[in-house]
Amino acid sequence: ETGVTQTPRHLVMGMTNKKSLKCEQHLGHNAMYWYKQSAKKPLELMFVYNFKEQTENNSVPSRFSPECPNSSHLFLHLHTLQPEDSALYLCASSQQTGGETQYFGPGTRLLVL
Amino acid sequence: EDQVTQSPEALRLQEGESSSLNCSYTVSGLRGLFWYRQDPGKGPEFLFTLYSAGEEKEKERLKATLTKKESFLHITAPKPEDSATYLCAGLSYNQGGKLIFGQGTELSVKP
Numbered sequence: 453e454t455g456v457t458q459t460p461r462h463l464v465m466g467m468t469n470k471k472s473l474k475c476e477q478h479l480g481h482n483a484m485y486w487y488k489q490s491a492k493k494p495l496e497l498m499f500v501y502n503f504k505e506q507t508e509n510n511s512v513p514s515r516f517s518p519e520c521p522n523s524s525h526l527f528l529h530l531h532t533l534q535p536e537d538s539a540l541y542l543c544a545s546s547q548q549t550g551g552e553t554q555y556f557g558p559g560t561r562l563l564v565l
Numbered sequence: 566e567d568q569v570t571q572s573p574e575a576l577r578l579q580e581g582e583s584s585s586l587n588c589s590y591t592v593s594g595l596r597g598l599f600w601y602r603q604d605p606g607k608g609p610e611f612l613f614t615l616y617s618a619g620e621e622k623e624k625e626r627l628k629a630t631l632t633k634k635e636s637f638l639h640i641t642a643p644k645p646e647d648s649a650t651y652l653c654a655g656l657s658y659n660q661g662g663k664l665i666f667g668q669g670t671e672l673s674v675k676p
Contacts, residue, residue, distance in 0.1 A: 456608070494569070494666040495609075495652070508663065542608050551596045551656050554664060556608035 454478055456557035458543050464563045467533060473560045475526040475543030483549045484526040486518060489540040489559070501526060502549045533564045567592045569655050571667035578643055578674050586638040586651055586670045594658030598636050600629050601652040603669070609652055612638075643674045 456477045465471050477484065486498040500508035501520040515537075517529040526543055540561050544554040570589045578584055590598065597616050601609035613622045615631035622629050626647065628639040638651055650671045654664040 458608075492668065494668045495654075495664075497663055500663075544608075553599065553611055553614055555611060556601075558608045559606075561606070 456543060456545055456555055458541075458557040458560050460560060461558065462561045462563075464565065465530070465533065466565055467535070469533075470529070470531040472530065473528040473541055473543075473562075475528075475557055477524055477526075477543075477545040477555075477557075479545055479555060481545040481547050481555075482523050483546045483552075484520060484523070485544040485546075485554060486526065486528055487542040487544065487556075489542055495542065498528075500549060507549060530562075533562075535564050538562055538564045567655065567657050567659075567665050569653055569665050569667040571651075571653050571670050573670060574668070575671045576673070578640075578672070580644055580674055580676050581642045583639070583641045583643070585640070586653075586672070588636040588638070588653030588667055589634060590636070590653075590655045590665075592655035592657045592665060596656040596658050598631055599654040599656065599664065600636070600638055601654070603650045603652055605650075612651075640672070643672075645674050645676050648672055648674045 459474045483502045488496045497510050498512045499518045504520050519527040540559045542559045543557040546552040546554045568591050572587045600612040603609045613629040618633045620631050626641050630637045650669040652669045654666045
């Protein structure tokens, strides 16, 4: 595997389900990010981790819970989501959070019924 | 408030018809201006970073330029495989490593 990988690529869940999104980066980076991309809207930053520590939570509802066990892996735990949470969820990584180029994974397309 | 605006929202070109995409920004203390390409159902793919007004970068048929208020992505003699959404993002000194994205320009190149 190279670059940034995400699983699953597609996910359909009910509002009462609990699921998790996984991201893994193979670039030796220290910073990882979660973004939400909704149709016709700019990418929205959700969370930032630098050396496994969360450095930014962009006012994200608590039904989204991130986890970063090490610098290569990032999870987004989902529970009691709403239909408006349906979107493409993108993971990215960079060397650090100081402005270096961010490299994105392919995303998880989430549909909440 | 920091903001990035891209125009047009959509652009349809014939193969070989050169054009430009615009990215206007109001980002306090701009640290860098990034261009990405995004194909349907995929994540953004990094193209360029520009750091100072007057800077230019090229890659194949693409050329990115930066002024104090905006950036342009020039596409010379485009081919159908250049069809994608092009995203622009600004990085502010005041917001650490946070990228502020525009809404994108959807480019379609017809043969």
